[in-house]
Amino acid sequence: xxxxxxEKDNAARRISEILSEGSFxxxxxxxxxxxxxxxxxxxxxxxxxxxxxxxPEYDDWRDVEPVELVDAPMVKRPTxxxxxRTLKDLAREADAAVIATDYDREGELIGKEAYExxxxxxxxxxxxxxxSSITEREVTEAFADPDELDFDLAAAGEAxxxxxxxxxxxxxxxxxxxSGQLGNDFISVGRVQSPTLKLIVDREREIEAFDPEDYxxxxxxxxxxxxxxxxxxxxxxxxxxxxEHERVWDEAAADEAHDRLLAASEATVTEVDRRTRTDQPxxxxxxxxxxxxxxxxxxxxxxxxxxxxxxxxxxxxxxxxTDNTVYPEDTDPVALLETFADxxxxxxxxxxxxxxxxxxxxxxxKETTDHPPIHPTGxxxxxxxxSEDEWELYELVVRRFLATCAEPxxxxxxxxxxxxxxxxxxxNGKRLLDPGYHAVYPYLSTSENFVPDVxxxxxxxxxxxxxxxxxxxxxxxxxxxxxIETMEDLGIGTKSTRHNTLQKLYDRNYIExxxxxxxxxxxxxVEAAEQFADRIVDEGMTAQLEHDMDRIARGEITLDExxxxxxxxxxxxxxxxxxxREAVGEHLREGLKADKTLGPCPECGETLLVRRSRRGxxxxxCDGYPDCEYTLPLPSNGDPTPIDETCGEHGLRHxxxxxxxxxxxxxxxxxxxxxxxxxxxxxxxxCPDCGAEHDGALAIKRTRSGGRLxxxxxxxxxxxxxxxxxxxxxxxxxxxxxxxxxxxxxxxQDDEDDPWELGCxxxxxxxxxxRQRKTDVEDLDGIGKKTAEKLxxxxxxxxxxxxxxxxxxxxxxxQGVSADRVRDWQAQAREAIxxxxxxxxxxxxxxxxxxxxxxxxxxxxxxxxDEATAG
Numbered sequence: 001x002x003x004x005x006x007e008k009d010n011a012a013r014r015i016s017e018i019l020s021e022g023s024f025x026x027x028x029x030x031x032x033x034x035x036x037x038x039x040x041x042x043x044x045x046x047x048x049x050x051x052x053x054x055x056p057e058y059d060d061w062r063d064v065e066p067v068e069l070v071d072a073p074m075v076k077r078p079t080x081x082x083x084x085r086t087l088k089d090l091a092r093e094a095d096a097a098v099i100a101t102d103y104d105r106e107g108e109l110i111g112k113e114a115y116e117x118x119x120x121x122x123x124x125x126x127x128x129x130x131x132s133s134i135t136e137r138e139v140t141e142a143f144a145d146p147d148e149l150d151f152d153l154a155a156a157g158e159a160x161x162x163x164x165x166x167x168x169x170x171x172x173x174x175x176x177x178x179s180g181q182l183g184n185d186f187i188s189v190g191r192v193q194s195p196t197l198k199l200i201v202d203r204e205r206e207i208e209a210f211d212p213e214d215y216x217x218x219x220x221x222x223x224x225x226x227x228x229x230x231x232x233x234x235x236x237x238x239x240x241x242x243x244e245h246e247r248v249w250d251e252a253a254a255d256e257a258h259d260r261l262l263a264a265s266e267a268t269v270t271e272v273d274r275r276t277r278t279d280q281p282x283x284x285x286x287x288x289x290x291x292x293x294x295x296x297x298x299x300x301x302x303x304x305x306x307x308x309x310x311x312x313x314x315x316x317x318x319x320x321x322t323d324n325t326v327y328p329e330d331t332d333p334v335a336l337l338e339t340f341a342d343x344x345x346x347x348x349x350x351x352x353x354x355x356x357x358x359x360x361x362x363x364x365x366k367e368t369t370d371h372p373p374i375h376p377t378g379x380x381x382x383x384x385x386x387s388e389d390e391w392e393l394y395e396l397v398v399r400r401f402l403a404t405c406a407e408p409x410x411x412x413x414x415x416x417x418x419x420x421x422x423x424x425x426x427x428n429g430k431r432l433l434d435p436g437y438h439a440v441y442p443y444l445s446t447s448e449n450f451v452p453d454v455x456x457x458x459x460x461x462x463x464x465x466x467x468x469x470x471x472x473x474x475x476x477x478x479x480x481x482x483x484i485e486t487m488e489d490l491g492i493g494t495k496s497t498r499h500n501t502l503q504k505l506y507d508r509n510y511i512e513x514x515x516x517x518x519x520x521x522x523x524x525x526v527e528a529a530e531q532f533a534d535r536i537v538d539e540g541m542t543a544q545l546e547h548d549m550d551r552i553a554r555g556e557i558t559l560d561e562x563x564x565x566x567x568x569x570x571x572x573x574x575x576x577x578x579x580x581r582e583a584v585g586e587h588l589r590e591g592l593k594a595d596k597t598l599g600p601c602p603e604c605g606e607t608l609l610v611r612r613s614r615r616g617x618x619x620x621x622c623d624g625y626p627d628c629e630y631t632l633p634l635p636s637n638g639d640p641t642p643i644d645e646t647c648g649e650h651g652l653r654h655x656x657x658x659x660x661x662x663x664x665x666x667x668x669x670x671x672x673x674x675x676x677x678x679x680x681x682x683x684x685x686x687c688p689d690c691g692a693e694h695d696g697a698l699a700i701k702r703t704r705s706g707g708r709l710x711x712x713x714x715x716x717x718x719x720x721x722x723x724x725x726x727x728x729x730x731x732x733x734x735x736x737x738x739x740x741x742x743x744x745x746x747x748x749q750d751d752e753d754d755p756w757e758l759g760c761x762x763x764x765x766x767x768x769x770x771r772q773r774k775t776d777v778e779d780l781d782g783i784g785k786k787t788a789e790k791l792x793x794x795x796x797x798x799x800x801x802x803x804x805x806x807x808x809x810x811x812x813x814x815q816g817v818s819a820d821r822v823r824d825w826q827a828q829a830r831e832a833i834x835x836x837x838x839x840x841x842x843x844x845x846x847x848x849x850x851x852x853x854x855x856x857x858x859x860x861x862x863x864x865x866d867e868a869t870a871g
Contacts, residue, residue, distance in 0.1 A: 325364020524591020
């Protein structure tokens with residue numbers, strides 16, 4: 001029996017389908033899919049199924065000094081024991097094995113890990129196959145000509161693993177213990193992560209230190225003589241030392257030019273310059289360029305690469321982790337264009353390109369021999385099988401390929417200079433003569449600027465003269481794609497890790513927003529590193545280690561030599577940190593506090609902070625505790641983060657609640673609490689739980705955490721409650737529900753003309769609960785109509801059913817769906833359930849109160865009491 005080992009289950013299924021020509025079956029071993037046909041078995045790993053770690057005696061943070069980790073031994077531990085067990089069981093039965101993991105440094109290391117697991121239990125030949133796309137042609141050719149595992153390339157990946165563990169664990173423990181930040185709130189540091197964070201912090205410092213300068217610009221409209229002629233805008237400029245300047249830095253000079261232009265009734269054309277410019281098509285996608293283009297469509301780097309991985313595994317695009325920008329010689333662009341010429345979506349564009357006498361794709365500056373640039377394989381996905389994100393990025397890849405095979409675009413540029421009362425005015429027009437590649441690649445601007453075809457000496461009417469006062473602007477924050485480009489330029493990280501590094505910075509709350517901006521904690525971490533051990537954030541050191549790992553891959557240096565060098569660097573850093581532990585801790589504690597600071601306490605004047613109770617919920621508490629016990633509640637849904645906007649009345653920063661798709665701005669906590677104290681409950685009917693026996697009534701209530709609900713007036717004896725939306729004014733109508741004898745409610749939003757007809761609050765909540773039971777799983781990323789139908793046939797017809805399903809069982813029953821994919825959907829489903837569903841009901845288009853995702857219950861009122869005593 002021949003055992004085939006892939007990197008993931010969905011790749012195993014895809015390869016099995018190709019090699020067996022669709023005849024494979026599926027067995028289950030230890031909860032792992034094993035695909036079988038003839039004398040072959042194929043199993044997918046889950047990335048790294050063993051991980052490098054320190055021995056157990058180093059696990060206790062308090063008993064082991066961080067510096068001890070520098071020279072600590074490292075061991076390999078199974079991280080996916082059921083997969084390891086299955087792999088070994090299959091190896092014992094096999095006569096030969098084939099490693100078919102991804103073809104890059106990380107994939108080679110995963111292949112080596114599998115190699116070693118097989119070698120532990122079986123003495124059989126083990127081959128390696130490599131391919132850049134999981135298509136029938138490439139997979140078949142790869143298996144027909146197997147190779148050997150590249151142990152040098154795997155060692156480079158292993159060196160990175162060991163060095164990252166060494167640096168990350170030792171420095172993370174040191175900073176976390178120094179600042180007292182343990183548990184889930186530990187302070188994370190990493191070999192690549194920290195220099196990347198410094199890039200973001202340095203740019204923020206430039207922005208904060210920027211001192212704007214005043215300047216002025218002048219504009220006027222010019223019009224040709226004749227009725228109905230269109231005016232065009234021209235800008236004032238002056239020549240100085242052979243250069244043209246548009247900005248006037250002296251206000252008096254700007255006013256003088258403005259007066260002269262106001263006095264001018266006409267301008268005389270003094271220069272007309274016409275030229276034609278060729279706009280070359282873009283070069284093929286490498287990873288960084290793909291992320292940049294995906295970013296312009298609104299996709300984060302992490303999202304773009306995640307979707308690209310799915311498209312690659314499905315066989316629709318080539319491997320998405322590549323530095324190459326030159327198509328290999330064996331790429332046949334004509335054949336690929338002919339494939340697309342038969343499709344509906346891209347057919348017309350591909351056919352138009354095939355009309356050219358010669359097709360010569362563009363070439364980028366970097367040519368490598370491992371993977372081709374990212375391009376479509378020619379295997380076309382049914383549109384309905386892809387999510388919106390998958391289709392959007394697949395189309396981007398296809399159209400980039402089309403663009404690289406297209407002709408250049410041609411622009412006509414027209415520059416006109418005119419003189420009016422001693423002032424020079426210029427206008428630049430452009431017109432697209434031939435769209436060229438823009439016809440098939442609509443992602444770059446083709447906007448035109450109108451300037452008429454005037455002649456020298458012609459008189460133009462002057463009107464609408466404008467003087468605009470402006471200020472110089474600070475440098476912009478780098479977006480994710482620009483950061484990745486900068487990391488690439490500086491040699492920080494690799495094409496496979498850069499997007500993950502940024503995601504870690506988000507996950508650790510070091511950066512927020514897009515473009516990313518650093519939190520106060522991030523500023524403190526970088527400042528502490530710079531002050532006490534600047535090599536932690538030195539991109540040069542990190543780039544050198546990356547260079548050394550490349551040398552390992554080329555066989556020029558050994559893994560031990562590089563890891564020993566890294567230990568020496570890290571040991572030197574701890575020598576610098578040895579006497580600074582208290583100072584480092586104090587610096588970090590100040591940064592942590594700054595991120596949570598809201599403003600002054602109204603009772604003692606100390607600082608109010610966002611704090612966490614023993615039960616894990618958030619509230620606002622005074623930094624003067626226990627001397628001052630002033631508290632304010634915060635909503636129970638989401639994680640609070642202070643923002644820059646400040647309450648004019650109380651001087652407190654507003655709070656934003658991060659709650660996935662239901663993220664919203666809570667506002668000033670004092671204002672929200674005072675609203676609850678000032679507003680009287682509005683009784684609307686009888687409580688269905690205790691009204692008959694105890695005369696309990698239902699009333700619209702506002703909680704001190706800013707939420708609203710319909711609750712019993714006998715609380716806490718009766719805790720019956722119904723959610724209400726947080727935003728808008730609640731209007732009680734004269735129309736009553738026949739079933740529950742409660743008035744129908746309207747929600748009036750400031751930015752909407754028509755009220756939201758909420759209806760009877762009990763009916764509304766019952767509709768929401770019913771909807772939760774039947775929510776369409778098509779709402780989730782990656783599930784199209786066809787896949788949803790397959791899932792429904794397997795009994796997965798709601799978010800709840802999906803969240804509770806066995807991923808392996810679903811993958812076994814639903815063709816083309818892997819267990820890993822199911823787990824991704826389950827994570828989304830659980831998030832959607834936790835958030836209370838989407839904002840609109842796809843069935844009827846009407847909203848429900850619970851769908852607002854920002855409701856409170858009477859339990860939240862009780863929680864507020866707990867928070868006030870939590871200390």
